[in-house]
Amino acid sequence: MRKLHLLSPKLFLLLCILALSLTLSVAGVSSQDTPAHGADFAGELRVAVWGQIDQAPDRPDVTVVHNLFQQWQAMYPNVELKYDYIGGTNVSERFTWINTNLLAGTLPDAVMIYFPGPDVYNAADLLYNFGDDLQQANPYSDNATWLEDFPLDGLVLNQTVSSDGGNRVIGFTLSGDSGVTTYAYNKTMFDEVGVEPPQTWGEFLEVQQKLKDAGYTPFLMPTAGPLGWVWNWSEWTIREQLMEDVIEQCDIEEPFNLLNDKEVVYCIATGKLTLEDPRLAETWELMKEWSQYWQEDFLAPPPDVDLFAQGQVGVINTMNLWLGQIARNPNITFEWGTFYQPPVTAADSEFGNDILPRRVGNLGQAGSGSVYFFIPTTTADRSPEKFAMARDLIQYVTAPAQLDIWCSQQPIPCYEPGTPIDQVYTDPAMVVRMRGFFEPGAFDNGGASLNWATFDRAIDAEWSRLFVEYMGGSMTIEEVFAEFQPLLDDAVERAIRAHPEWDADSWE
Amino acid sequence: MSSNSAISGILPKAGSRRGVNWARLRHFAPLYLMVLPTVVMLLVFFYYPAINGFLTSFQYVDVRGAQWVGLDNYERLFNDVRLIQSFRNLIFLAVFNVGVVISLPLLVAALIFRVKNLSAQYWWRIVFVIPIVVPAVASILVWRWMYSADGGLNILLSAVGLGDLTRSWLGDRDVVMWALAFTNFPWVAGINFLIYYAGLQDISQEVLDASVVDGATSLRRFLSIELPLLRPQMRLLVLLTLIYWMRSFELPMIMTNGGPGFATMVPGLRMYYAINRDFDLGYGSAIGTILFLIVLVITLIQLRLTRTRDDVI
Amino acid sequence: MPKLKIFNRDLPLHLILLLFALPTFFPVFVMLSISGKDFFQYGQQPLLPTLPFNFANYEVAWSFMSSTYFNNTLIIGVGVAAILLFASLTAFSLARFSFPGRKVLFYFVLAVLAIPSTVILVPLFMLIVDLGLLNTRWAVILPYAASQSFAILVFYTFFYSLSKELFESAQIDGANFFQMYLHLGLPLARPIMSAIGVFLIWLLWNDYIWPSLVLSDPELQTVALKLVVFYLGRGIPEPGQGMAASVISSIPLVLLFLVSMRTFIAGLTAGAIKG
CATH class of the missing domain: 3.40.190.10 (Periplasmic binding protein-like II)
Structure with a gap:
């Protein structure tokens, strides 16, 4: 069980310093307005994905993530983006898979999950903290900081703050999800x-x-x-x-x-x-x-x-x-x-x-979501280049421009919180179909x-x-x-x- | 070392029992080399992890590291009413399946053995071996369908006018353990009956012929000749069956997930959840250690029986 | 005339055996029948076969399952070959020669049967990680190859039953231990070896839990793994497609059994071979 504390405090400190210096260097590059920040990306990048996102025609919410990954891949032809399907057939088994691999230090370079559960919080020290990155600009966005890319003052990020205040899990901007209510x-x-x-x-x-x-x-x-x-x-x-x-x-x-x-x-x-x-x-x-x-x-x-x-x-x-x-x-x-x-x-x-x-x-509004990403600290440990690629991928996917792509592919279009349903749909049949997602109106709870x-x-x-x-x-x-x-x-x-x-x- | 007629006594005369006899060891050196790969593999892939697991059972382990907690996990274990209930389920399944393995496959093997036409015998054997090609997982999934509300069993019951008996076989805690036990009914297909059949073929023809001359009935021949001579096979299958049910939990896991509630929970599944879902490694390892001890005791009893009767080792 | 008589005497036997065979085959029938149904056919008649047979189920299932055949074949081929080689070597040594430590070794091998596979699941996983084998075929092959105890037990029983004289004469001819294995033990064990081989293939073909832990790369995943994910892991159940995947996962074993049936049955009855 020695492997469990595979991250000694010293090593962790070292990793943090490494990550910080990387952050600074990448941020420095990104202040130029060309995509030069990723021009030298090369090699394999493995992402653990939540189920078979490339073979899920009935799940547009994950298909769009796959599409965005493909777009990113197309920008960096020297990178080979590969998926690992997270094991198991249900939510609990999939979290088990993530957890075991996280504690064993064997997760791929980046991980896509749904509704991060307590397992992930409890292992917070094994997840990269995006706190500093969020204060820097996202190279794929015009906003001053990455944090501003997330609607409603980063509400989606608030839901996954770990108890020390770190932002280790980044939510993907998607439109109102009603849970199962x-x-x-x-x-x-x-x-x-x-x-x-x-x-x-x-x-x-x-x-x-x-x-x-x-x-x-x-x-x-x-x-x-x-x-x-x-x-x-x-x-x-x-x-x-x-x-x-x-x-x-x-x-x-x-x-x-x-x-x-x-x-x-x-x-x-x-x-x-x-x-x-x-x-x-x-x-x-x-x-x-x-x-x-x-x-x-x-x-x-x-x-x-x-x-x-x-x-x-x-x-x-x-x-x-x-x-x-x-x-x-x-x-x-x-x-x-x-x-x-x-x-x-x-x-x-x-x-x-x-x-x-x-x-x-979540909150029934655009800007909150169910798809999240994190980078295990082992990625930077393995290779700073892979870490930079993984973070770049996540920044690309969470850039505001992608929200339109997301919205265009969902069964329910994106709408401002509180929009009456008849302003979104004119077809009465569609009003009947979608009413449960609009009424009662968006409420912040x-x-x-x-x-x-x-x-x-x-x-x-x-x-x-x-x-x-x-x-x-x-x-x-x-x-x-x-x-x-x-x-x-x-x-x-x-x-x-x-x-x-x-x-x-x-x-x- | 028990003297054993079957072992060829290829060795220099044994020296004193005390002290190391180097000449003897050197003589057998190539043999040690022959068993070395097995020893290494078992050490690396079974003993090392098993000892690791055993040590973990005295620890509280979470992501922050491991802490020695003495017997805490075992104390929890003996106070866990649901675990004790799960042992009852396990005993039910194990006893039921032991009963199955010493009856139906044996019966079918004996029946096939009585078929006079040898090629018919061959084809019957094939018939009862073929269904095992369905992977265990697939077969559990099919049986899950059989037990579902609109599934095979209820359809059959309704078709023969027993519609009153239809029920939710996997949702009703009064019958769900029986449903699990009856999976793969009539339990004949597979290796078990072939092992019995092989045993039957082993019985010398003279003994059987003599019984025919004596005018023994088929039943009598079975009870007084075949059954006693098949005891080694029976013992082996009982042992394997017991071990199988102690260690495996795929059936309740895929069929019912241990449910409804705790109705079909078995210790192995509880251990699996403790280790893999709750990351309660210490507790899971404690359950595992108890299971290990049980299997060990069964194995040792079995070996002792085998040894006194057949002197195999 | 005698033939007919024998047939008549066997008739009740055949009928009883048929009584056992029908329920034995019922699940197979269910699998085949449902695998040909589309959504509406299943809704109207879930059990009996319906026409037209919906091959689209097989297309969907095949596109999902096809890549698993190669992986399973490779993993199981290497694993089973290793088991047969090392288990027969060990069993031969144990059964034929009374060397110092033999008894200890016997219990050392046997005790492994008592280790519940789940107890070692996580420590073994950590070990595979330490060896740097995660997400490689070795992560499955090596633990499989190490699962020799049962094979050793069967080989042991077989070698033990061989006559002593055979080996004594070989010894007089000056054969060493390995030569005795190679020229005496191995040829005699061939039938039982094929039998154990087929048995192991059958056993390992099904394994689900271990590969699910160490093989997340879809290009490396095995049959049982993908079958369970395909069958249970989807939001919309499609019984026809699920059963089609089950059929597809069974086909290689059907072929194996058709080819090796005689060997398999002969092998298991090899106890009859004397000297």
Whole structure:
């Protein structure tokens, strides 16, 4: 296990100095207005990519990244850009792959990921810190600094600041992503049954009851397989809606409106977030009530065929990254539309309120995104030239000009935050289809990470499995929470022990 | 060293048991050279990583480095109710499959052996070997389809009028372990029955002929002659089956991911998650060490049995 | 007349065997049947074969899987050859000569069978990294080649069963240890060697977890790896394409078995060979 601390502090310091001097030298070159900064780029550059981005016609969000990589490659014919596909079949396995290779020092020169998870933050010292680069100009942009290239004051970067304030993960500018809080529905089926997209949680259940009465499966909820995380995300959004005040109490440091690992541990250690909070149990009860409308075998692995495309299912989760799978699916012959996850109102639950569920993943605006890049420190270690190439590639891809290319290739066009949908679409059918991505309007409340996974993936996985036990009827909420409490206590203790710099003794 | 008739006693007369007999060692030097590649490879690719893993089980490891924590990981392990449950699942699968491996492949091998027409015998063997060409992963995926809500099993049940029995085989915790166990039903295809068949062919024809002369029935012949003589094969297959289930977890991983909930979790999968997903290397290694000890004990018991009866080593 | 009689006596046997064969082949039937269905055919009739057979599934699956054949062949070819050579050498030495340390070596080899492969997954991965072999075919070949214990056990049982006189006469002729292996052990072991060889090919063809950890270069990836990614790793499930990929991943083994069936079965029954 010696390899784990393969980066001694001295070496790290050396690397930082090296990186800094490189930054300065490259920045110096880039002040000339020709692409001379990269004229001498040569050799192989390997990038780990999130799945088969060169063979994904139904995923325009990654295809565009591939296209931009190709454009960059065309500028530097002496460079051979090669992909490594990140291993695994689902989000968790892919993070595992990144993590193992990161800790082993075996990642390629640059890495493309989705929604960087806590694994990547915890290994922050193995990721190159772009902090200084962001204060310099991007050679592919006219702005004074690279930071200005990111819309909304670099909001997308705020979401991935590590707890020491470093910018180690660079987000790609893309248009509003709704997380999975947008739902696609079979409009033909809705019309036949005579229901409309719901505005509140209670209406949502009523709609599903009517679909069920008509003999359809109202909702398709993946609970296992590649999309097995989706229902945890639904639980998460409902929980965050009900517990907005807890988020506010625990949000003690920047970036605000988003909890990091320290804040969640603080939240638990100081008793602001406890399993005794009735709203946690209420969230689970709401999920259980909802589950009567899911496919009958929702606890089994997902069906082998797309039941929504078959026309058997009324509603499914979607997000703009996946929309191509519906919008460009030749097998879908019915009319479809989208609506946003309705809030749990006071009429639906004693803890209900009028807060809209957070747009999980990011902020529902142009300039926030799901595609991120980082450079492992091992790249500069291997070769300063490769490091310079990797950073240049990332700067090229994140330059403002590329936003247009991105926008032109997505199923949903880019729009200013708050734009009414009828200014974007004139075709009424398109308004129905895209409504869930525009209404309710853009609001600045991306998912807050009020989640065990924010500081410990292992106990969050345990939590998810216990959730299944509850949903399957083999345990009560009380039994589950009683089993989870010691795990939570241990995990908090471990996290505090691992982070003396948090100064947990001073917490009130 | 146990005297063994089959080993040709090619050696200078053994010297005193104490002390190093250099002449003897020099005599055998070429033999040591012959086993050297194996020894080196096993050392580098099995023992070194295994010892590394064992040491890790006494450490708390994260990206900041390793810390010695004594028996903490083992303490966690024995307090982990879900791990203990996963051992129950493992025992269920292992016992079930041992039961399978000593019955059906043997039965089919004996049946084929009784077919008088030799070329028919040959073709039956081929029939039961061919299906193993489907890669294990592909076959698990097919069985996953069989168990799905609209999948093969429910279709068949409905077709024969047993529609009441249809259910979500992998979503219902009461049946999901049975579904896993019944994967690859009827468990005949593969190497197992060939090993039995080879054993049957080994039985000398005179013994069998004598039994026919005695007027022994087919069943009697099976119970009193074939079954006892096939004991070595049976022991080998039981050992291999037990070891296989202790160490492998592809079936629950691809079929159900250990779910729903913890219903099909096995220790190997829990260890895999601890190591590969949670990067909880110390804990994962502790589970691995326990599994290793179990397999070791099984192997040693098995060896002891083999040794007293057959004196193979 | 006698022929008919024998057939009659065998008939119940054939019927019972058929009873076992049908469910054995059902998954294969399912795979072939679904692999020919497009989205709508699957929706209407998920089980029984439908017409027209949709070869487009195979085109899609093939474009994804084709590059894996060469990798698997190379990796497994080198790995299995190494196992057969070194395992037979070791087993021969262990089974025929009672040299000092023989017993220790036997347990040393056997104990490896007890090491759960997952325990060593991460340390082994780190080792491969240290050796600088990550993302090369050696990263898979070397650990495969080291997985000799089972082969040694089978070889051992075989060599052990050979008659003592054979070797004594060779010794009188002045053959050294290696010559005895080369001229006596190896020729006699040929059937069992092919059998173990085919068995190992079959075993390694399936391996998923280890290659998934060390082979991220798509040009080097193996069959099982790409099959799982193709089948489970996509947002939209297409059962027809997934099953087509499964069929494609089975074809090389089907061919191997058709060619080597006699050797394989003969090899496994080689225990019958005496002296």
